[in-house]
Amino acid sequence: MSHDSTAVLSYLKEPKGLKSWLLTVDHKRIGIMYLTAIMFFFFVGGALAVVLRTELFRPERILMDADTYNQFFTLHGAIMIFLFIIPSIPAALGNFLLPLMIGAKDVAFPRLNLASWYVYVFGALFCLYSIVSGGVDTGWTFYAPYSTTTSTSVISMTLGVFILGFSSIFTGLNFIVTIHKLRMPGMTWFKMPLMVWGLYATAIIQVLATPVLAITLVLLIMERVLGIGIFDPAMGGDPVLFQHFFWFYSHPAVYIMILPGMGIISEVIATFSHRKIFGYRPIAYSSLGIAFVSFLVWGHHMFTSGQSEIAAMIFSFLTFFVGIPSGIKVFNWVATLYKGSVSLETPMIYALMFLFLFMIGGFTGIMLGALALDVHLHDTYFVVAHFHYVMMGGTVMAFLAGLHYWWPKMFGKMYSEAWAKIVAIIVFVGFNMTFFTQFILGAKGMPRRYYTYLDQYQPLHGFSSVGAWVLGLGFLIMAIYLIASFFNKRPVGANPWGGLTYEWETSSPPPQHNFLTDPVLAHGPYDYDKVSVVGEYYRSRGDKPTVAEKV
Amino acid sequence: MSSTHAGSHPKYLQHHFGTAVQQEESSKLGMWVFLLTEVLFFGGLFCAYAVFNAWYPETFVNAHKSLSWQLGAVNTIVLITSSVTIALAIRSMQLGRKKATFRLLLATVLLAAVFLVVKYFEYSHKIHLGQLPGNLYTYTGIEGTNPHIFFSVYFMLTGLHGVHVVAGIIAISWMMYRVSRDEFSAEYYTPIELTGLYWHLVDLVWIFLFPMLYLIG
Numbered sequence A: 001m002s003h004d005s006t007a008v009l010s011y012l013k014e015p016k017g018l019k020s021w022l023l024t025v026d027h028k029r030i031g032i033m034y035l036t037a038i039m040f041f042f043f044v045g046g047a048l049a050v051v052l053r054t055e056l057f058r059p060e061r062i063l064m065d066a067d068t069y070n071q072f073f074t075l076h077g078a079i080m081i082f083l084f085i086i087p088s089i090p091a092a093l094g095n096f097l098l099p100l101m102i103g104a105k106d107v108a109f110p111r112l113n114l115a116s117w118y119v120y121v122f123g124a125l126f127c128l129y130s131i132v133s134g135g136v137d138t139g140w141t142f143y144a145p146y147s148t149t150t151s152t153s154v155i156s157m158t159l160g161v162f163i164l165g166f167s168s169i170f171t172g173l174n175f176i177v178t179i180h181k182l183r184m185p186g187m188t189w190f191k192m193p194l195m196v197w198g199l200y201a202t203a204i205i206q207v208l209a210t211p212v213l214a215i216t217l218v219l220l221i222m223e224r225v226l227g228i229g230i231f232d233p234a235m236g237g238d239p240v241l242f243q244h245f246f247w248f249y250s251h252p253a254v255y256i257m258i259l260p261g262m263g264i265i266s267e268v269i270a271t272f273s274h275r276k277i278f279g280y281r282p283i284a285y286s287s288l289g290i291a292f293v294s295f296l297v298w299g300h301h302m303f304t305s306g307q308s309e310i311a312a313m314i315f316s317f318l319t320f321f322v323g324i325p326s327g328i329k330v331f332n333w334v335a336t337l338y339k340g341s342v343s344l345e346t347p348m349i350y351a352l353m354f355l356f357l358f359m360i361g362g363f364t365g366i367m368l369g370a371l372a373l374d375v376h377l378h379d380t381y382f383v384v385a386h387f388h389y390v391m392m393g394g395t396v397m398a399f400l401a402g403l404h405y406w407w408p409k410m411f412g413k414m415y416s417e418a419w420a421k422i423v424a425i426i427v428f429v430g431f432n433m434t435f436f437t438q439f440i441l442g443a444k445g446m447p448r449r450y451y452t453y454l455d456q457y458q459p460l461h462g463f464s465s466v467g468a469w470v471l472g473l474g475f476l477i478m479a480i481y482l483i484a485s486f487f488n489k490r491p492v493g494a495n496p497w498g499g500l501t502y503e504w505e506t507s508s509p510p511p512q513h514n515f516l517t518d519p520v521l522a523h524g525p526y527d528y529d530k531v532s533v534v535g536e537y538y539r540s541r542g543d544k545p546t547v548a549e550k551v
Numbered sequence B: 001m002s003s004t005h006a007g008s009h010p011k012y013l014q015h016h017f018g019t020a021v022q023q024e025e026s027s028k029l030g031m032w033v034f035l036l037t038e039v040l041f042f043g044g045l046f047c048a049y050a051v052f053n054a055w056y057p058e059t060f061v062n063a064h065k066s067l068s069w070q071l072g073a074v075n076t077i078v079l080i081t082s083s084v085t086i087a088l089a090i091r092s093m094q095l096g097r098k099k100a101t102f103r104l105l106l107a108t109v110l111l112a113a114v115f116l117v118v119k120y121f122e123y124s125h126k127i128h129l130g131q132l133p134g135n136l137y138t139y140t141g142i143e144g145t146n147p148h149i150f151f152s153v154y155f156m157l158t159g160l161h162g163v164h165v166v167a168g169i170i171a172i173s174w175m176m177y178r179v180s181r182d183e184f185s186a187e188y189y190t191p192i193e194l195t196g197l198y199w200h201l202v203d204l205v206w207i208f209l210f211p212m213l214y215l216i217g
Ligand code: HEM
Pocket: A046, A049, A050, A052, A053, A073, A074, A076, A077, A078, A080, A081, A084, A085, A138, A139, A140, A141, A384, A388, A391, A392, A396, A434, A448, A449, A450, A468, A471, A472
C-alpha cells in the first residue's frame, strides 16, 4: 500500500506518556487497554481452572476443602464470563477493528468508549474485592434463594457485575451508532465485512438483554440488604422469577460471546481460502437471526425448575431453531473452504479448530435442548462439557484466531509462526482431553459442581485433569511467544495475509487517526475473484497464494 | 465522511465526524438506543409487578388503597407540565432565545423538585406507618396474603423512578449551565434536545406507574 511510509508514527508511539494512554479517546488504544485487562483475567480465571481440575484429579482432598472449592468454581465461572469472554471480542478486538474496517476515524462516542473501559475496571475491582473479602459460593448464576442467604460476599460481586453491565451496554450502544452513521462513503450494509455484522448483532443483544440482568441484580442486592422478599419463597416471593430474569439475559449473553467470534471466523476463512466468501448475505442475516432467536429460548435452562410443562415444551421446541442460522453459517464456511486455496497459517488453524469444536458444542446443545434428554443430563458434567465446547472451543478459539490474525496489525510485529503452530496443536489436544472426557462423565451420571466423586469416575476425571495441565502449558508457551514477538525487528508491512478488508489498507500499526487519507471504497470485502493481493507474509516466504496467478 | 473539512467547521463538531448533520444524527440515535435500555431496565420491574399482581390480586387491590391517589395525581400533573416546559425550552433555543431557554429549563428543574417533595411526604408517611418492603413491613391493617410484596414492588418502582428524576435534575441543571456559558445557538442545541428526550421518558414511565400503583382495582 502506498502509505506505510516509516515517517508516520503509529498510534502506539504518538502521543507519548502514560497520561496520554489513560486519557486517550482513540478506539485503538482503548482496544489495547481492554485487551490487556481481559488477558489478565483470562490468566486469573485459567489459573483457577487448573487448580479446580487439580483438586478433581482424585476424589479425596488434594488442595482445598469443599467450601473453598465452591468459591473457586464460582470465581472461575464469574471471571471467565463477565470479565473475560463477554468483553473479549467486542470490547478488545472489536474496539480496535470496527472503525478501521468501516473506514472511520473513530467510534461515534469516543469519550463514552473511554468511560466504558473505566467502568469495566471499576466493576472488576468490586469483583476482586469479593475475592479478598471471602469469596462467593453461589456459582456464577447467583441463583436465589441461596444467594440471598449465603454469608459470602454476594453483594460486592453482583454489584461488580451490575457495573460491568454498563460497560457492556456502552460498548454496544457505541457500536450500533458507529455502524449506522460512520461507514465510509460507498460502504453499503452489504459491503460491510462480516465481522462488522457479527459485532452489530452482538451490540443489539448487549443493549437489549443487559438491562434486564442489571435490574435483576439490583433486586437481588435489595433482597439481601432490605429483605424485600421478591425472590424469597418463604416470604411469598418467587425464586423461579429470578431464573427467568437471569436467563433472559444470560442465554442471549451466550450469543454475545459467540456472534463476534463467528464474525472473526468469517474473516479468517475468507482471507486464508483466498476466495470470495460463499453466501455473504446468508451469513450476515443469520447473525441477526441468531440474535433474534436468542431472546426466545431462555427457558431451556429451567426445564427442571418447576416451570409449567407447556412452557418447557415450547422452550424446547424454540431452542431447535437456533440450530438453523448456526447451521447456515457453518455450511457457508465449509463451502468457502471447498475449492479455496487454503493456507494453513495459525489464524486459519484456530478457525478450523473452531469449526470442529463448535460443531460438537452446538450439536450437544441441541441434545440438551431436547426436553427429555435434558431432564437426564441437567447439571451433570455433560452440561459442563457442552458449554466449554461452545465457550472455549467456540469463542476462545475464535478469539485466538482473531488475536493471531490481527496481532501484526495491532503491534506491527509477527510472532513465531512455528511456535504458534505447535501451541495450536497442544491446545487442541489438551482441550479435547479435558472436555470430551466430561461428556462421558456426565452421561454416566457425574453431577457438576461437586468437590468429590465416587471412585468409579476416577480414571475419567484423572484424564480430564491431565488434559487441563496440557492446556495450561499451551497457554503459557503462547504467552511467551506473543511477548517475544515484541522483540522481532522485521517489519510486517500493511497487509501480511493479503486481506481485502480496509483495516489492511493502513499501515501496521495504524497511525493515530487510522488512515492518512480518507479511504475510498474500491472493492467489496471479499472480492478475491476481482482483486489480486499477495500478502507480505507470503511474499517474504517467496511463494504466492494461487489467487494471484488466477487474476 | 467528506474528505474536505474545508470552510464550515464549527467549534462543536468533533474531529471524527465529517459534518454537523452526521454528528447530530449519531447523537440522536445514541440517545434512542439508550432510552431503549432504560425501558428494558424498568421492564424487569414491570414484569415483577405483573407476576405478583397475578399471584395476589386481592392483596394488590387492598394495598393500593393505602396510597394517596390525590398525591399521585398531583405528581402526574407536575411531571406532565415539566415535559411541556422542557419542550418549550428546546423550541426557544431553536429560535435562538437564550434567556427564555434558561428560564424554561429552570422551571423544569423546579417542577422536578416539587415532584420529589411530594414523594418525600408520601414516603415518610409510609415509613411512619410501617408500610415498608419485605422484612421491614410492620403494618397490620391490610388484608390478603403477603401484603409486604406490594410495598416491595412499590418502593422498587418508585425508587428507581425517583433516581431517574434526580438524574434528570442534574442533567437539566448542566444544560442550564451550558446555556449560561453560551454554548448553544439556534444552529446547535442537540444536547438540550437529548436531555428533553430523556425527561419525556421519565415522565412516560410515571404515566404508567400512576395507574398501576395508585388506581388499580
Ligand atoms: C483452561 C481451561 C478450563 C478448565 C480446565 C476449566 C475447568 C472448569 C471446571 C473444573 C469447572 C467446574 C465444573 C463444575 O464443577 O460444575 C468449570 C466451570 C465453569 N467454567 Fe471452566 N474451565 C476452563 C475454561 C473456561 C473458559 C474459557 C470459560 C468461559 C469463557 C469457562 C467457563 C466456565 C463456567 C461458566 C463454569 C461454571 C461455573 C459455575 O458452575 O458456576 N471455563 N470450569
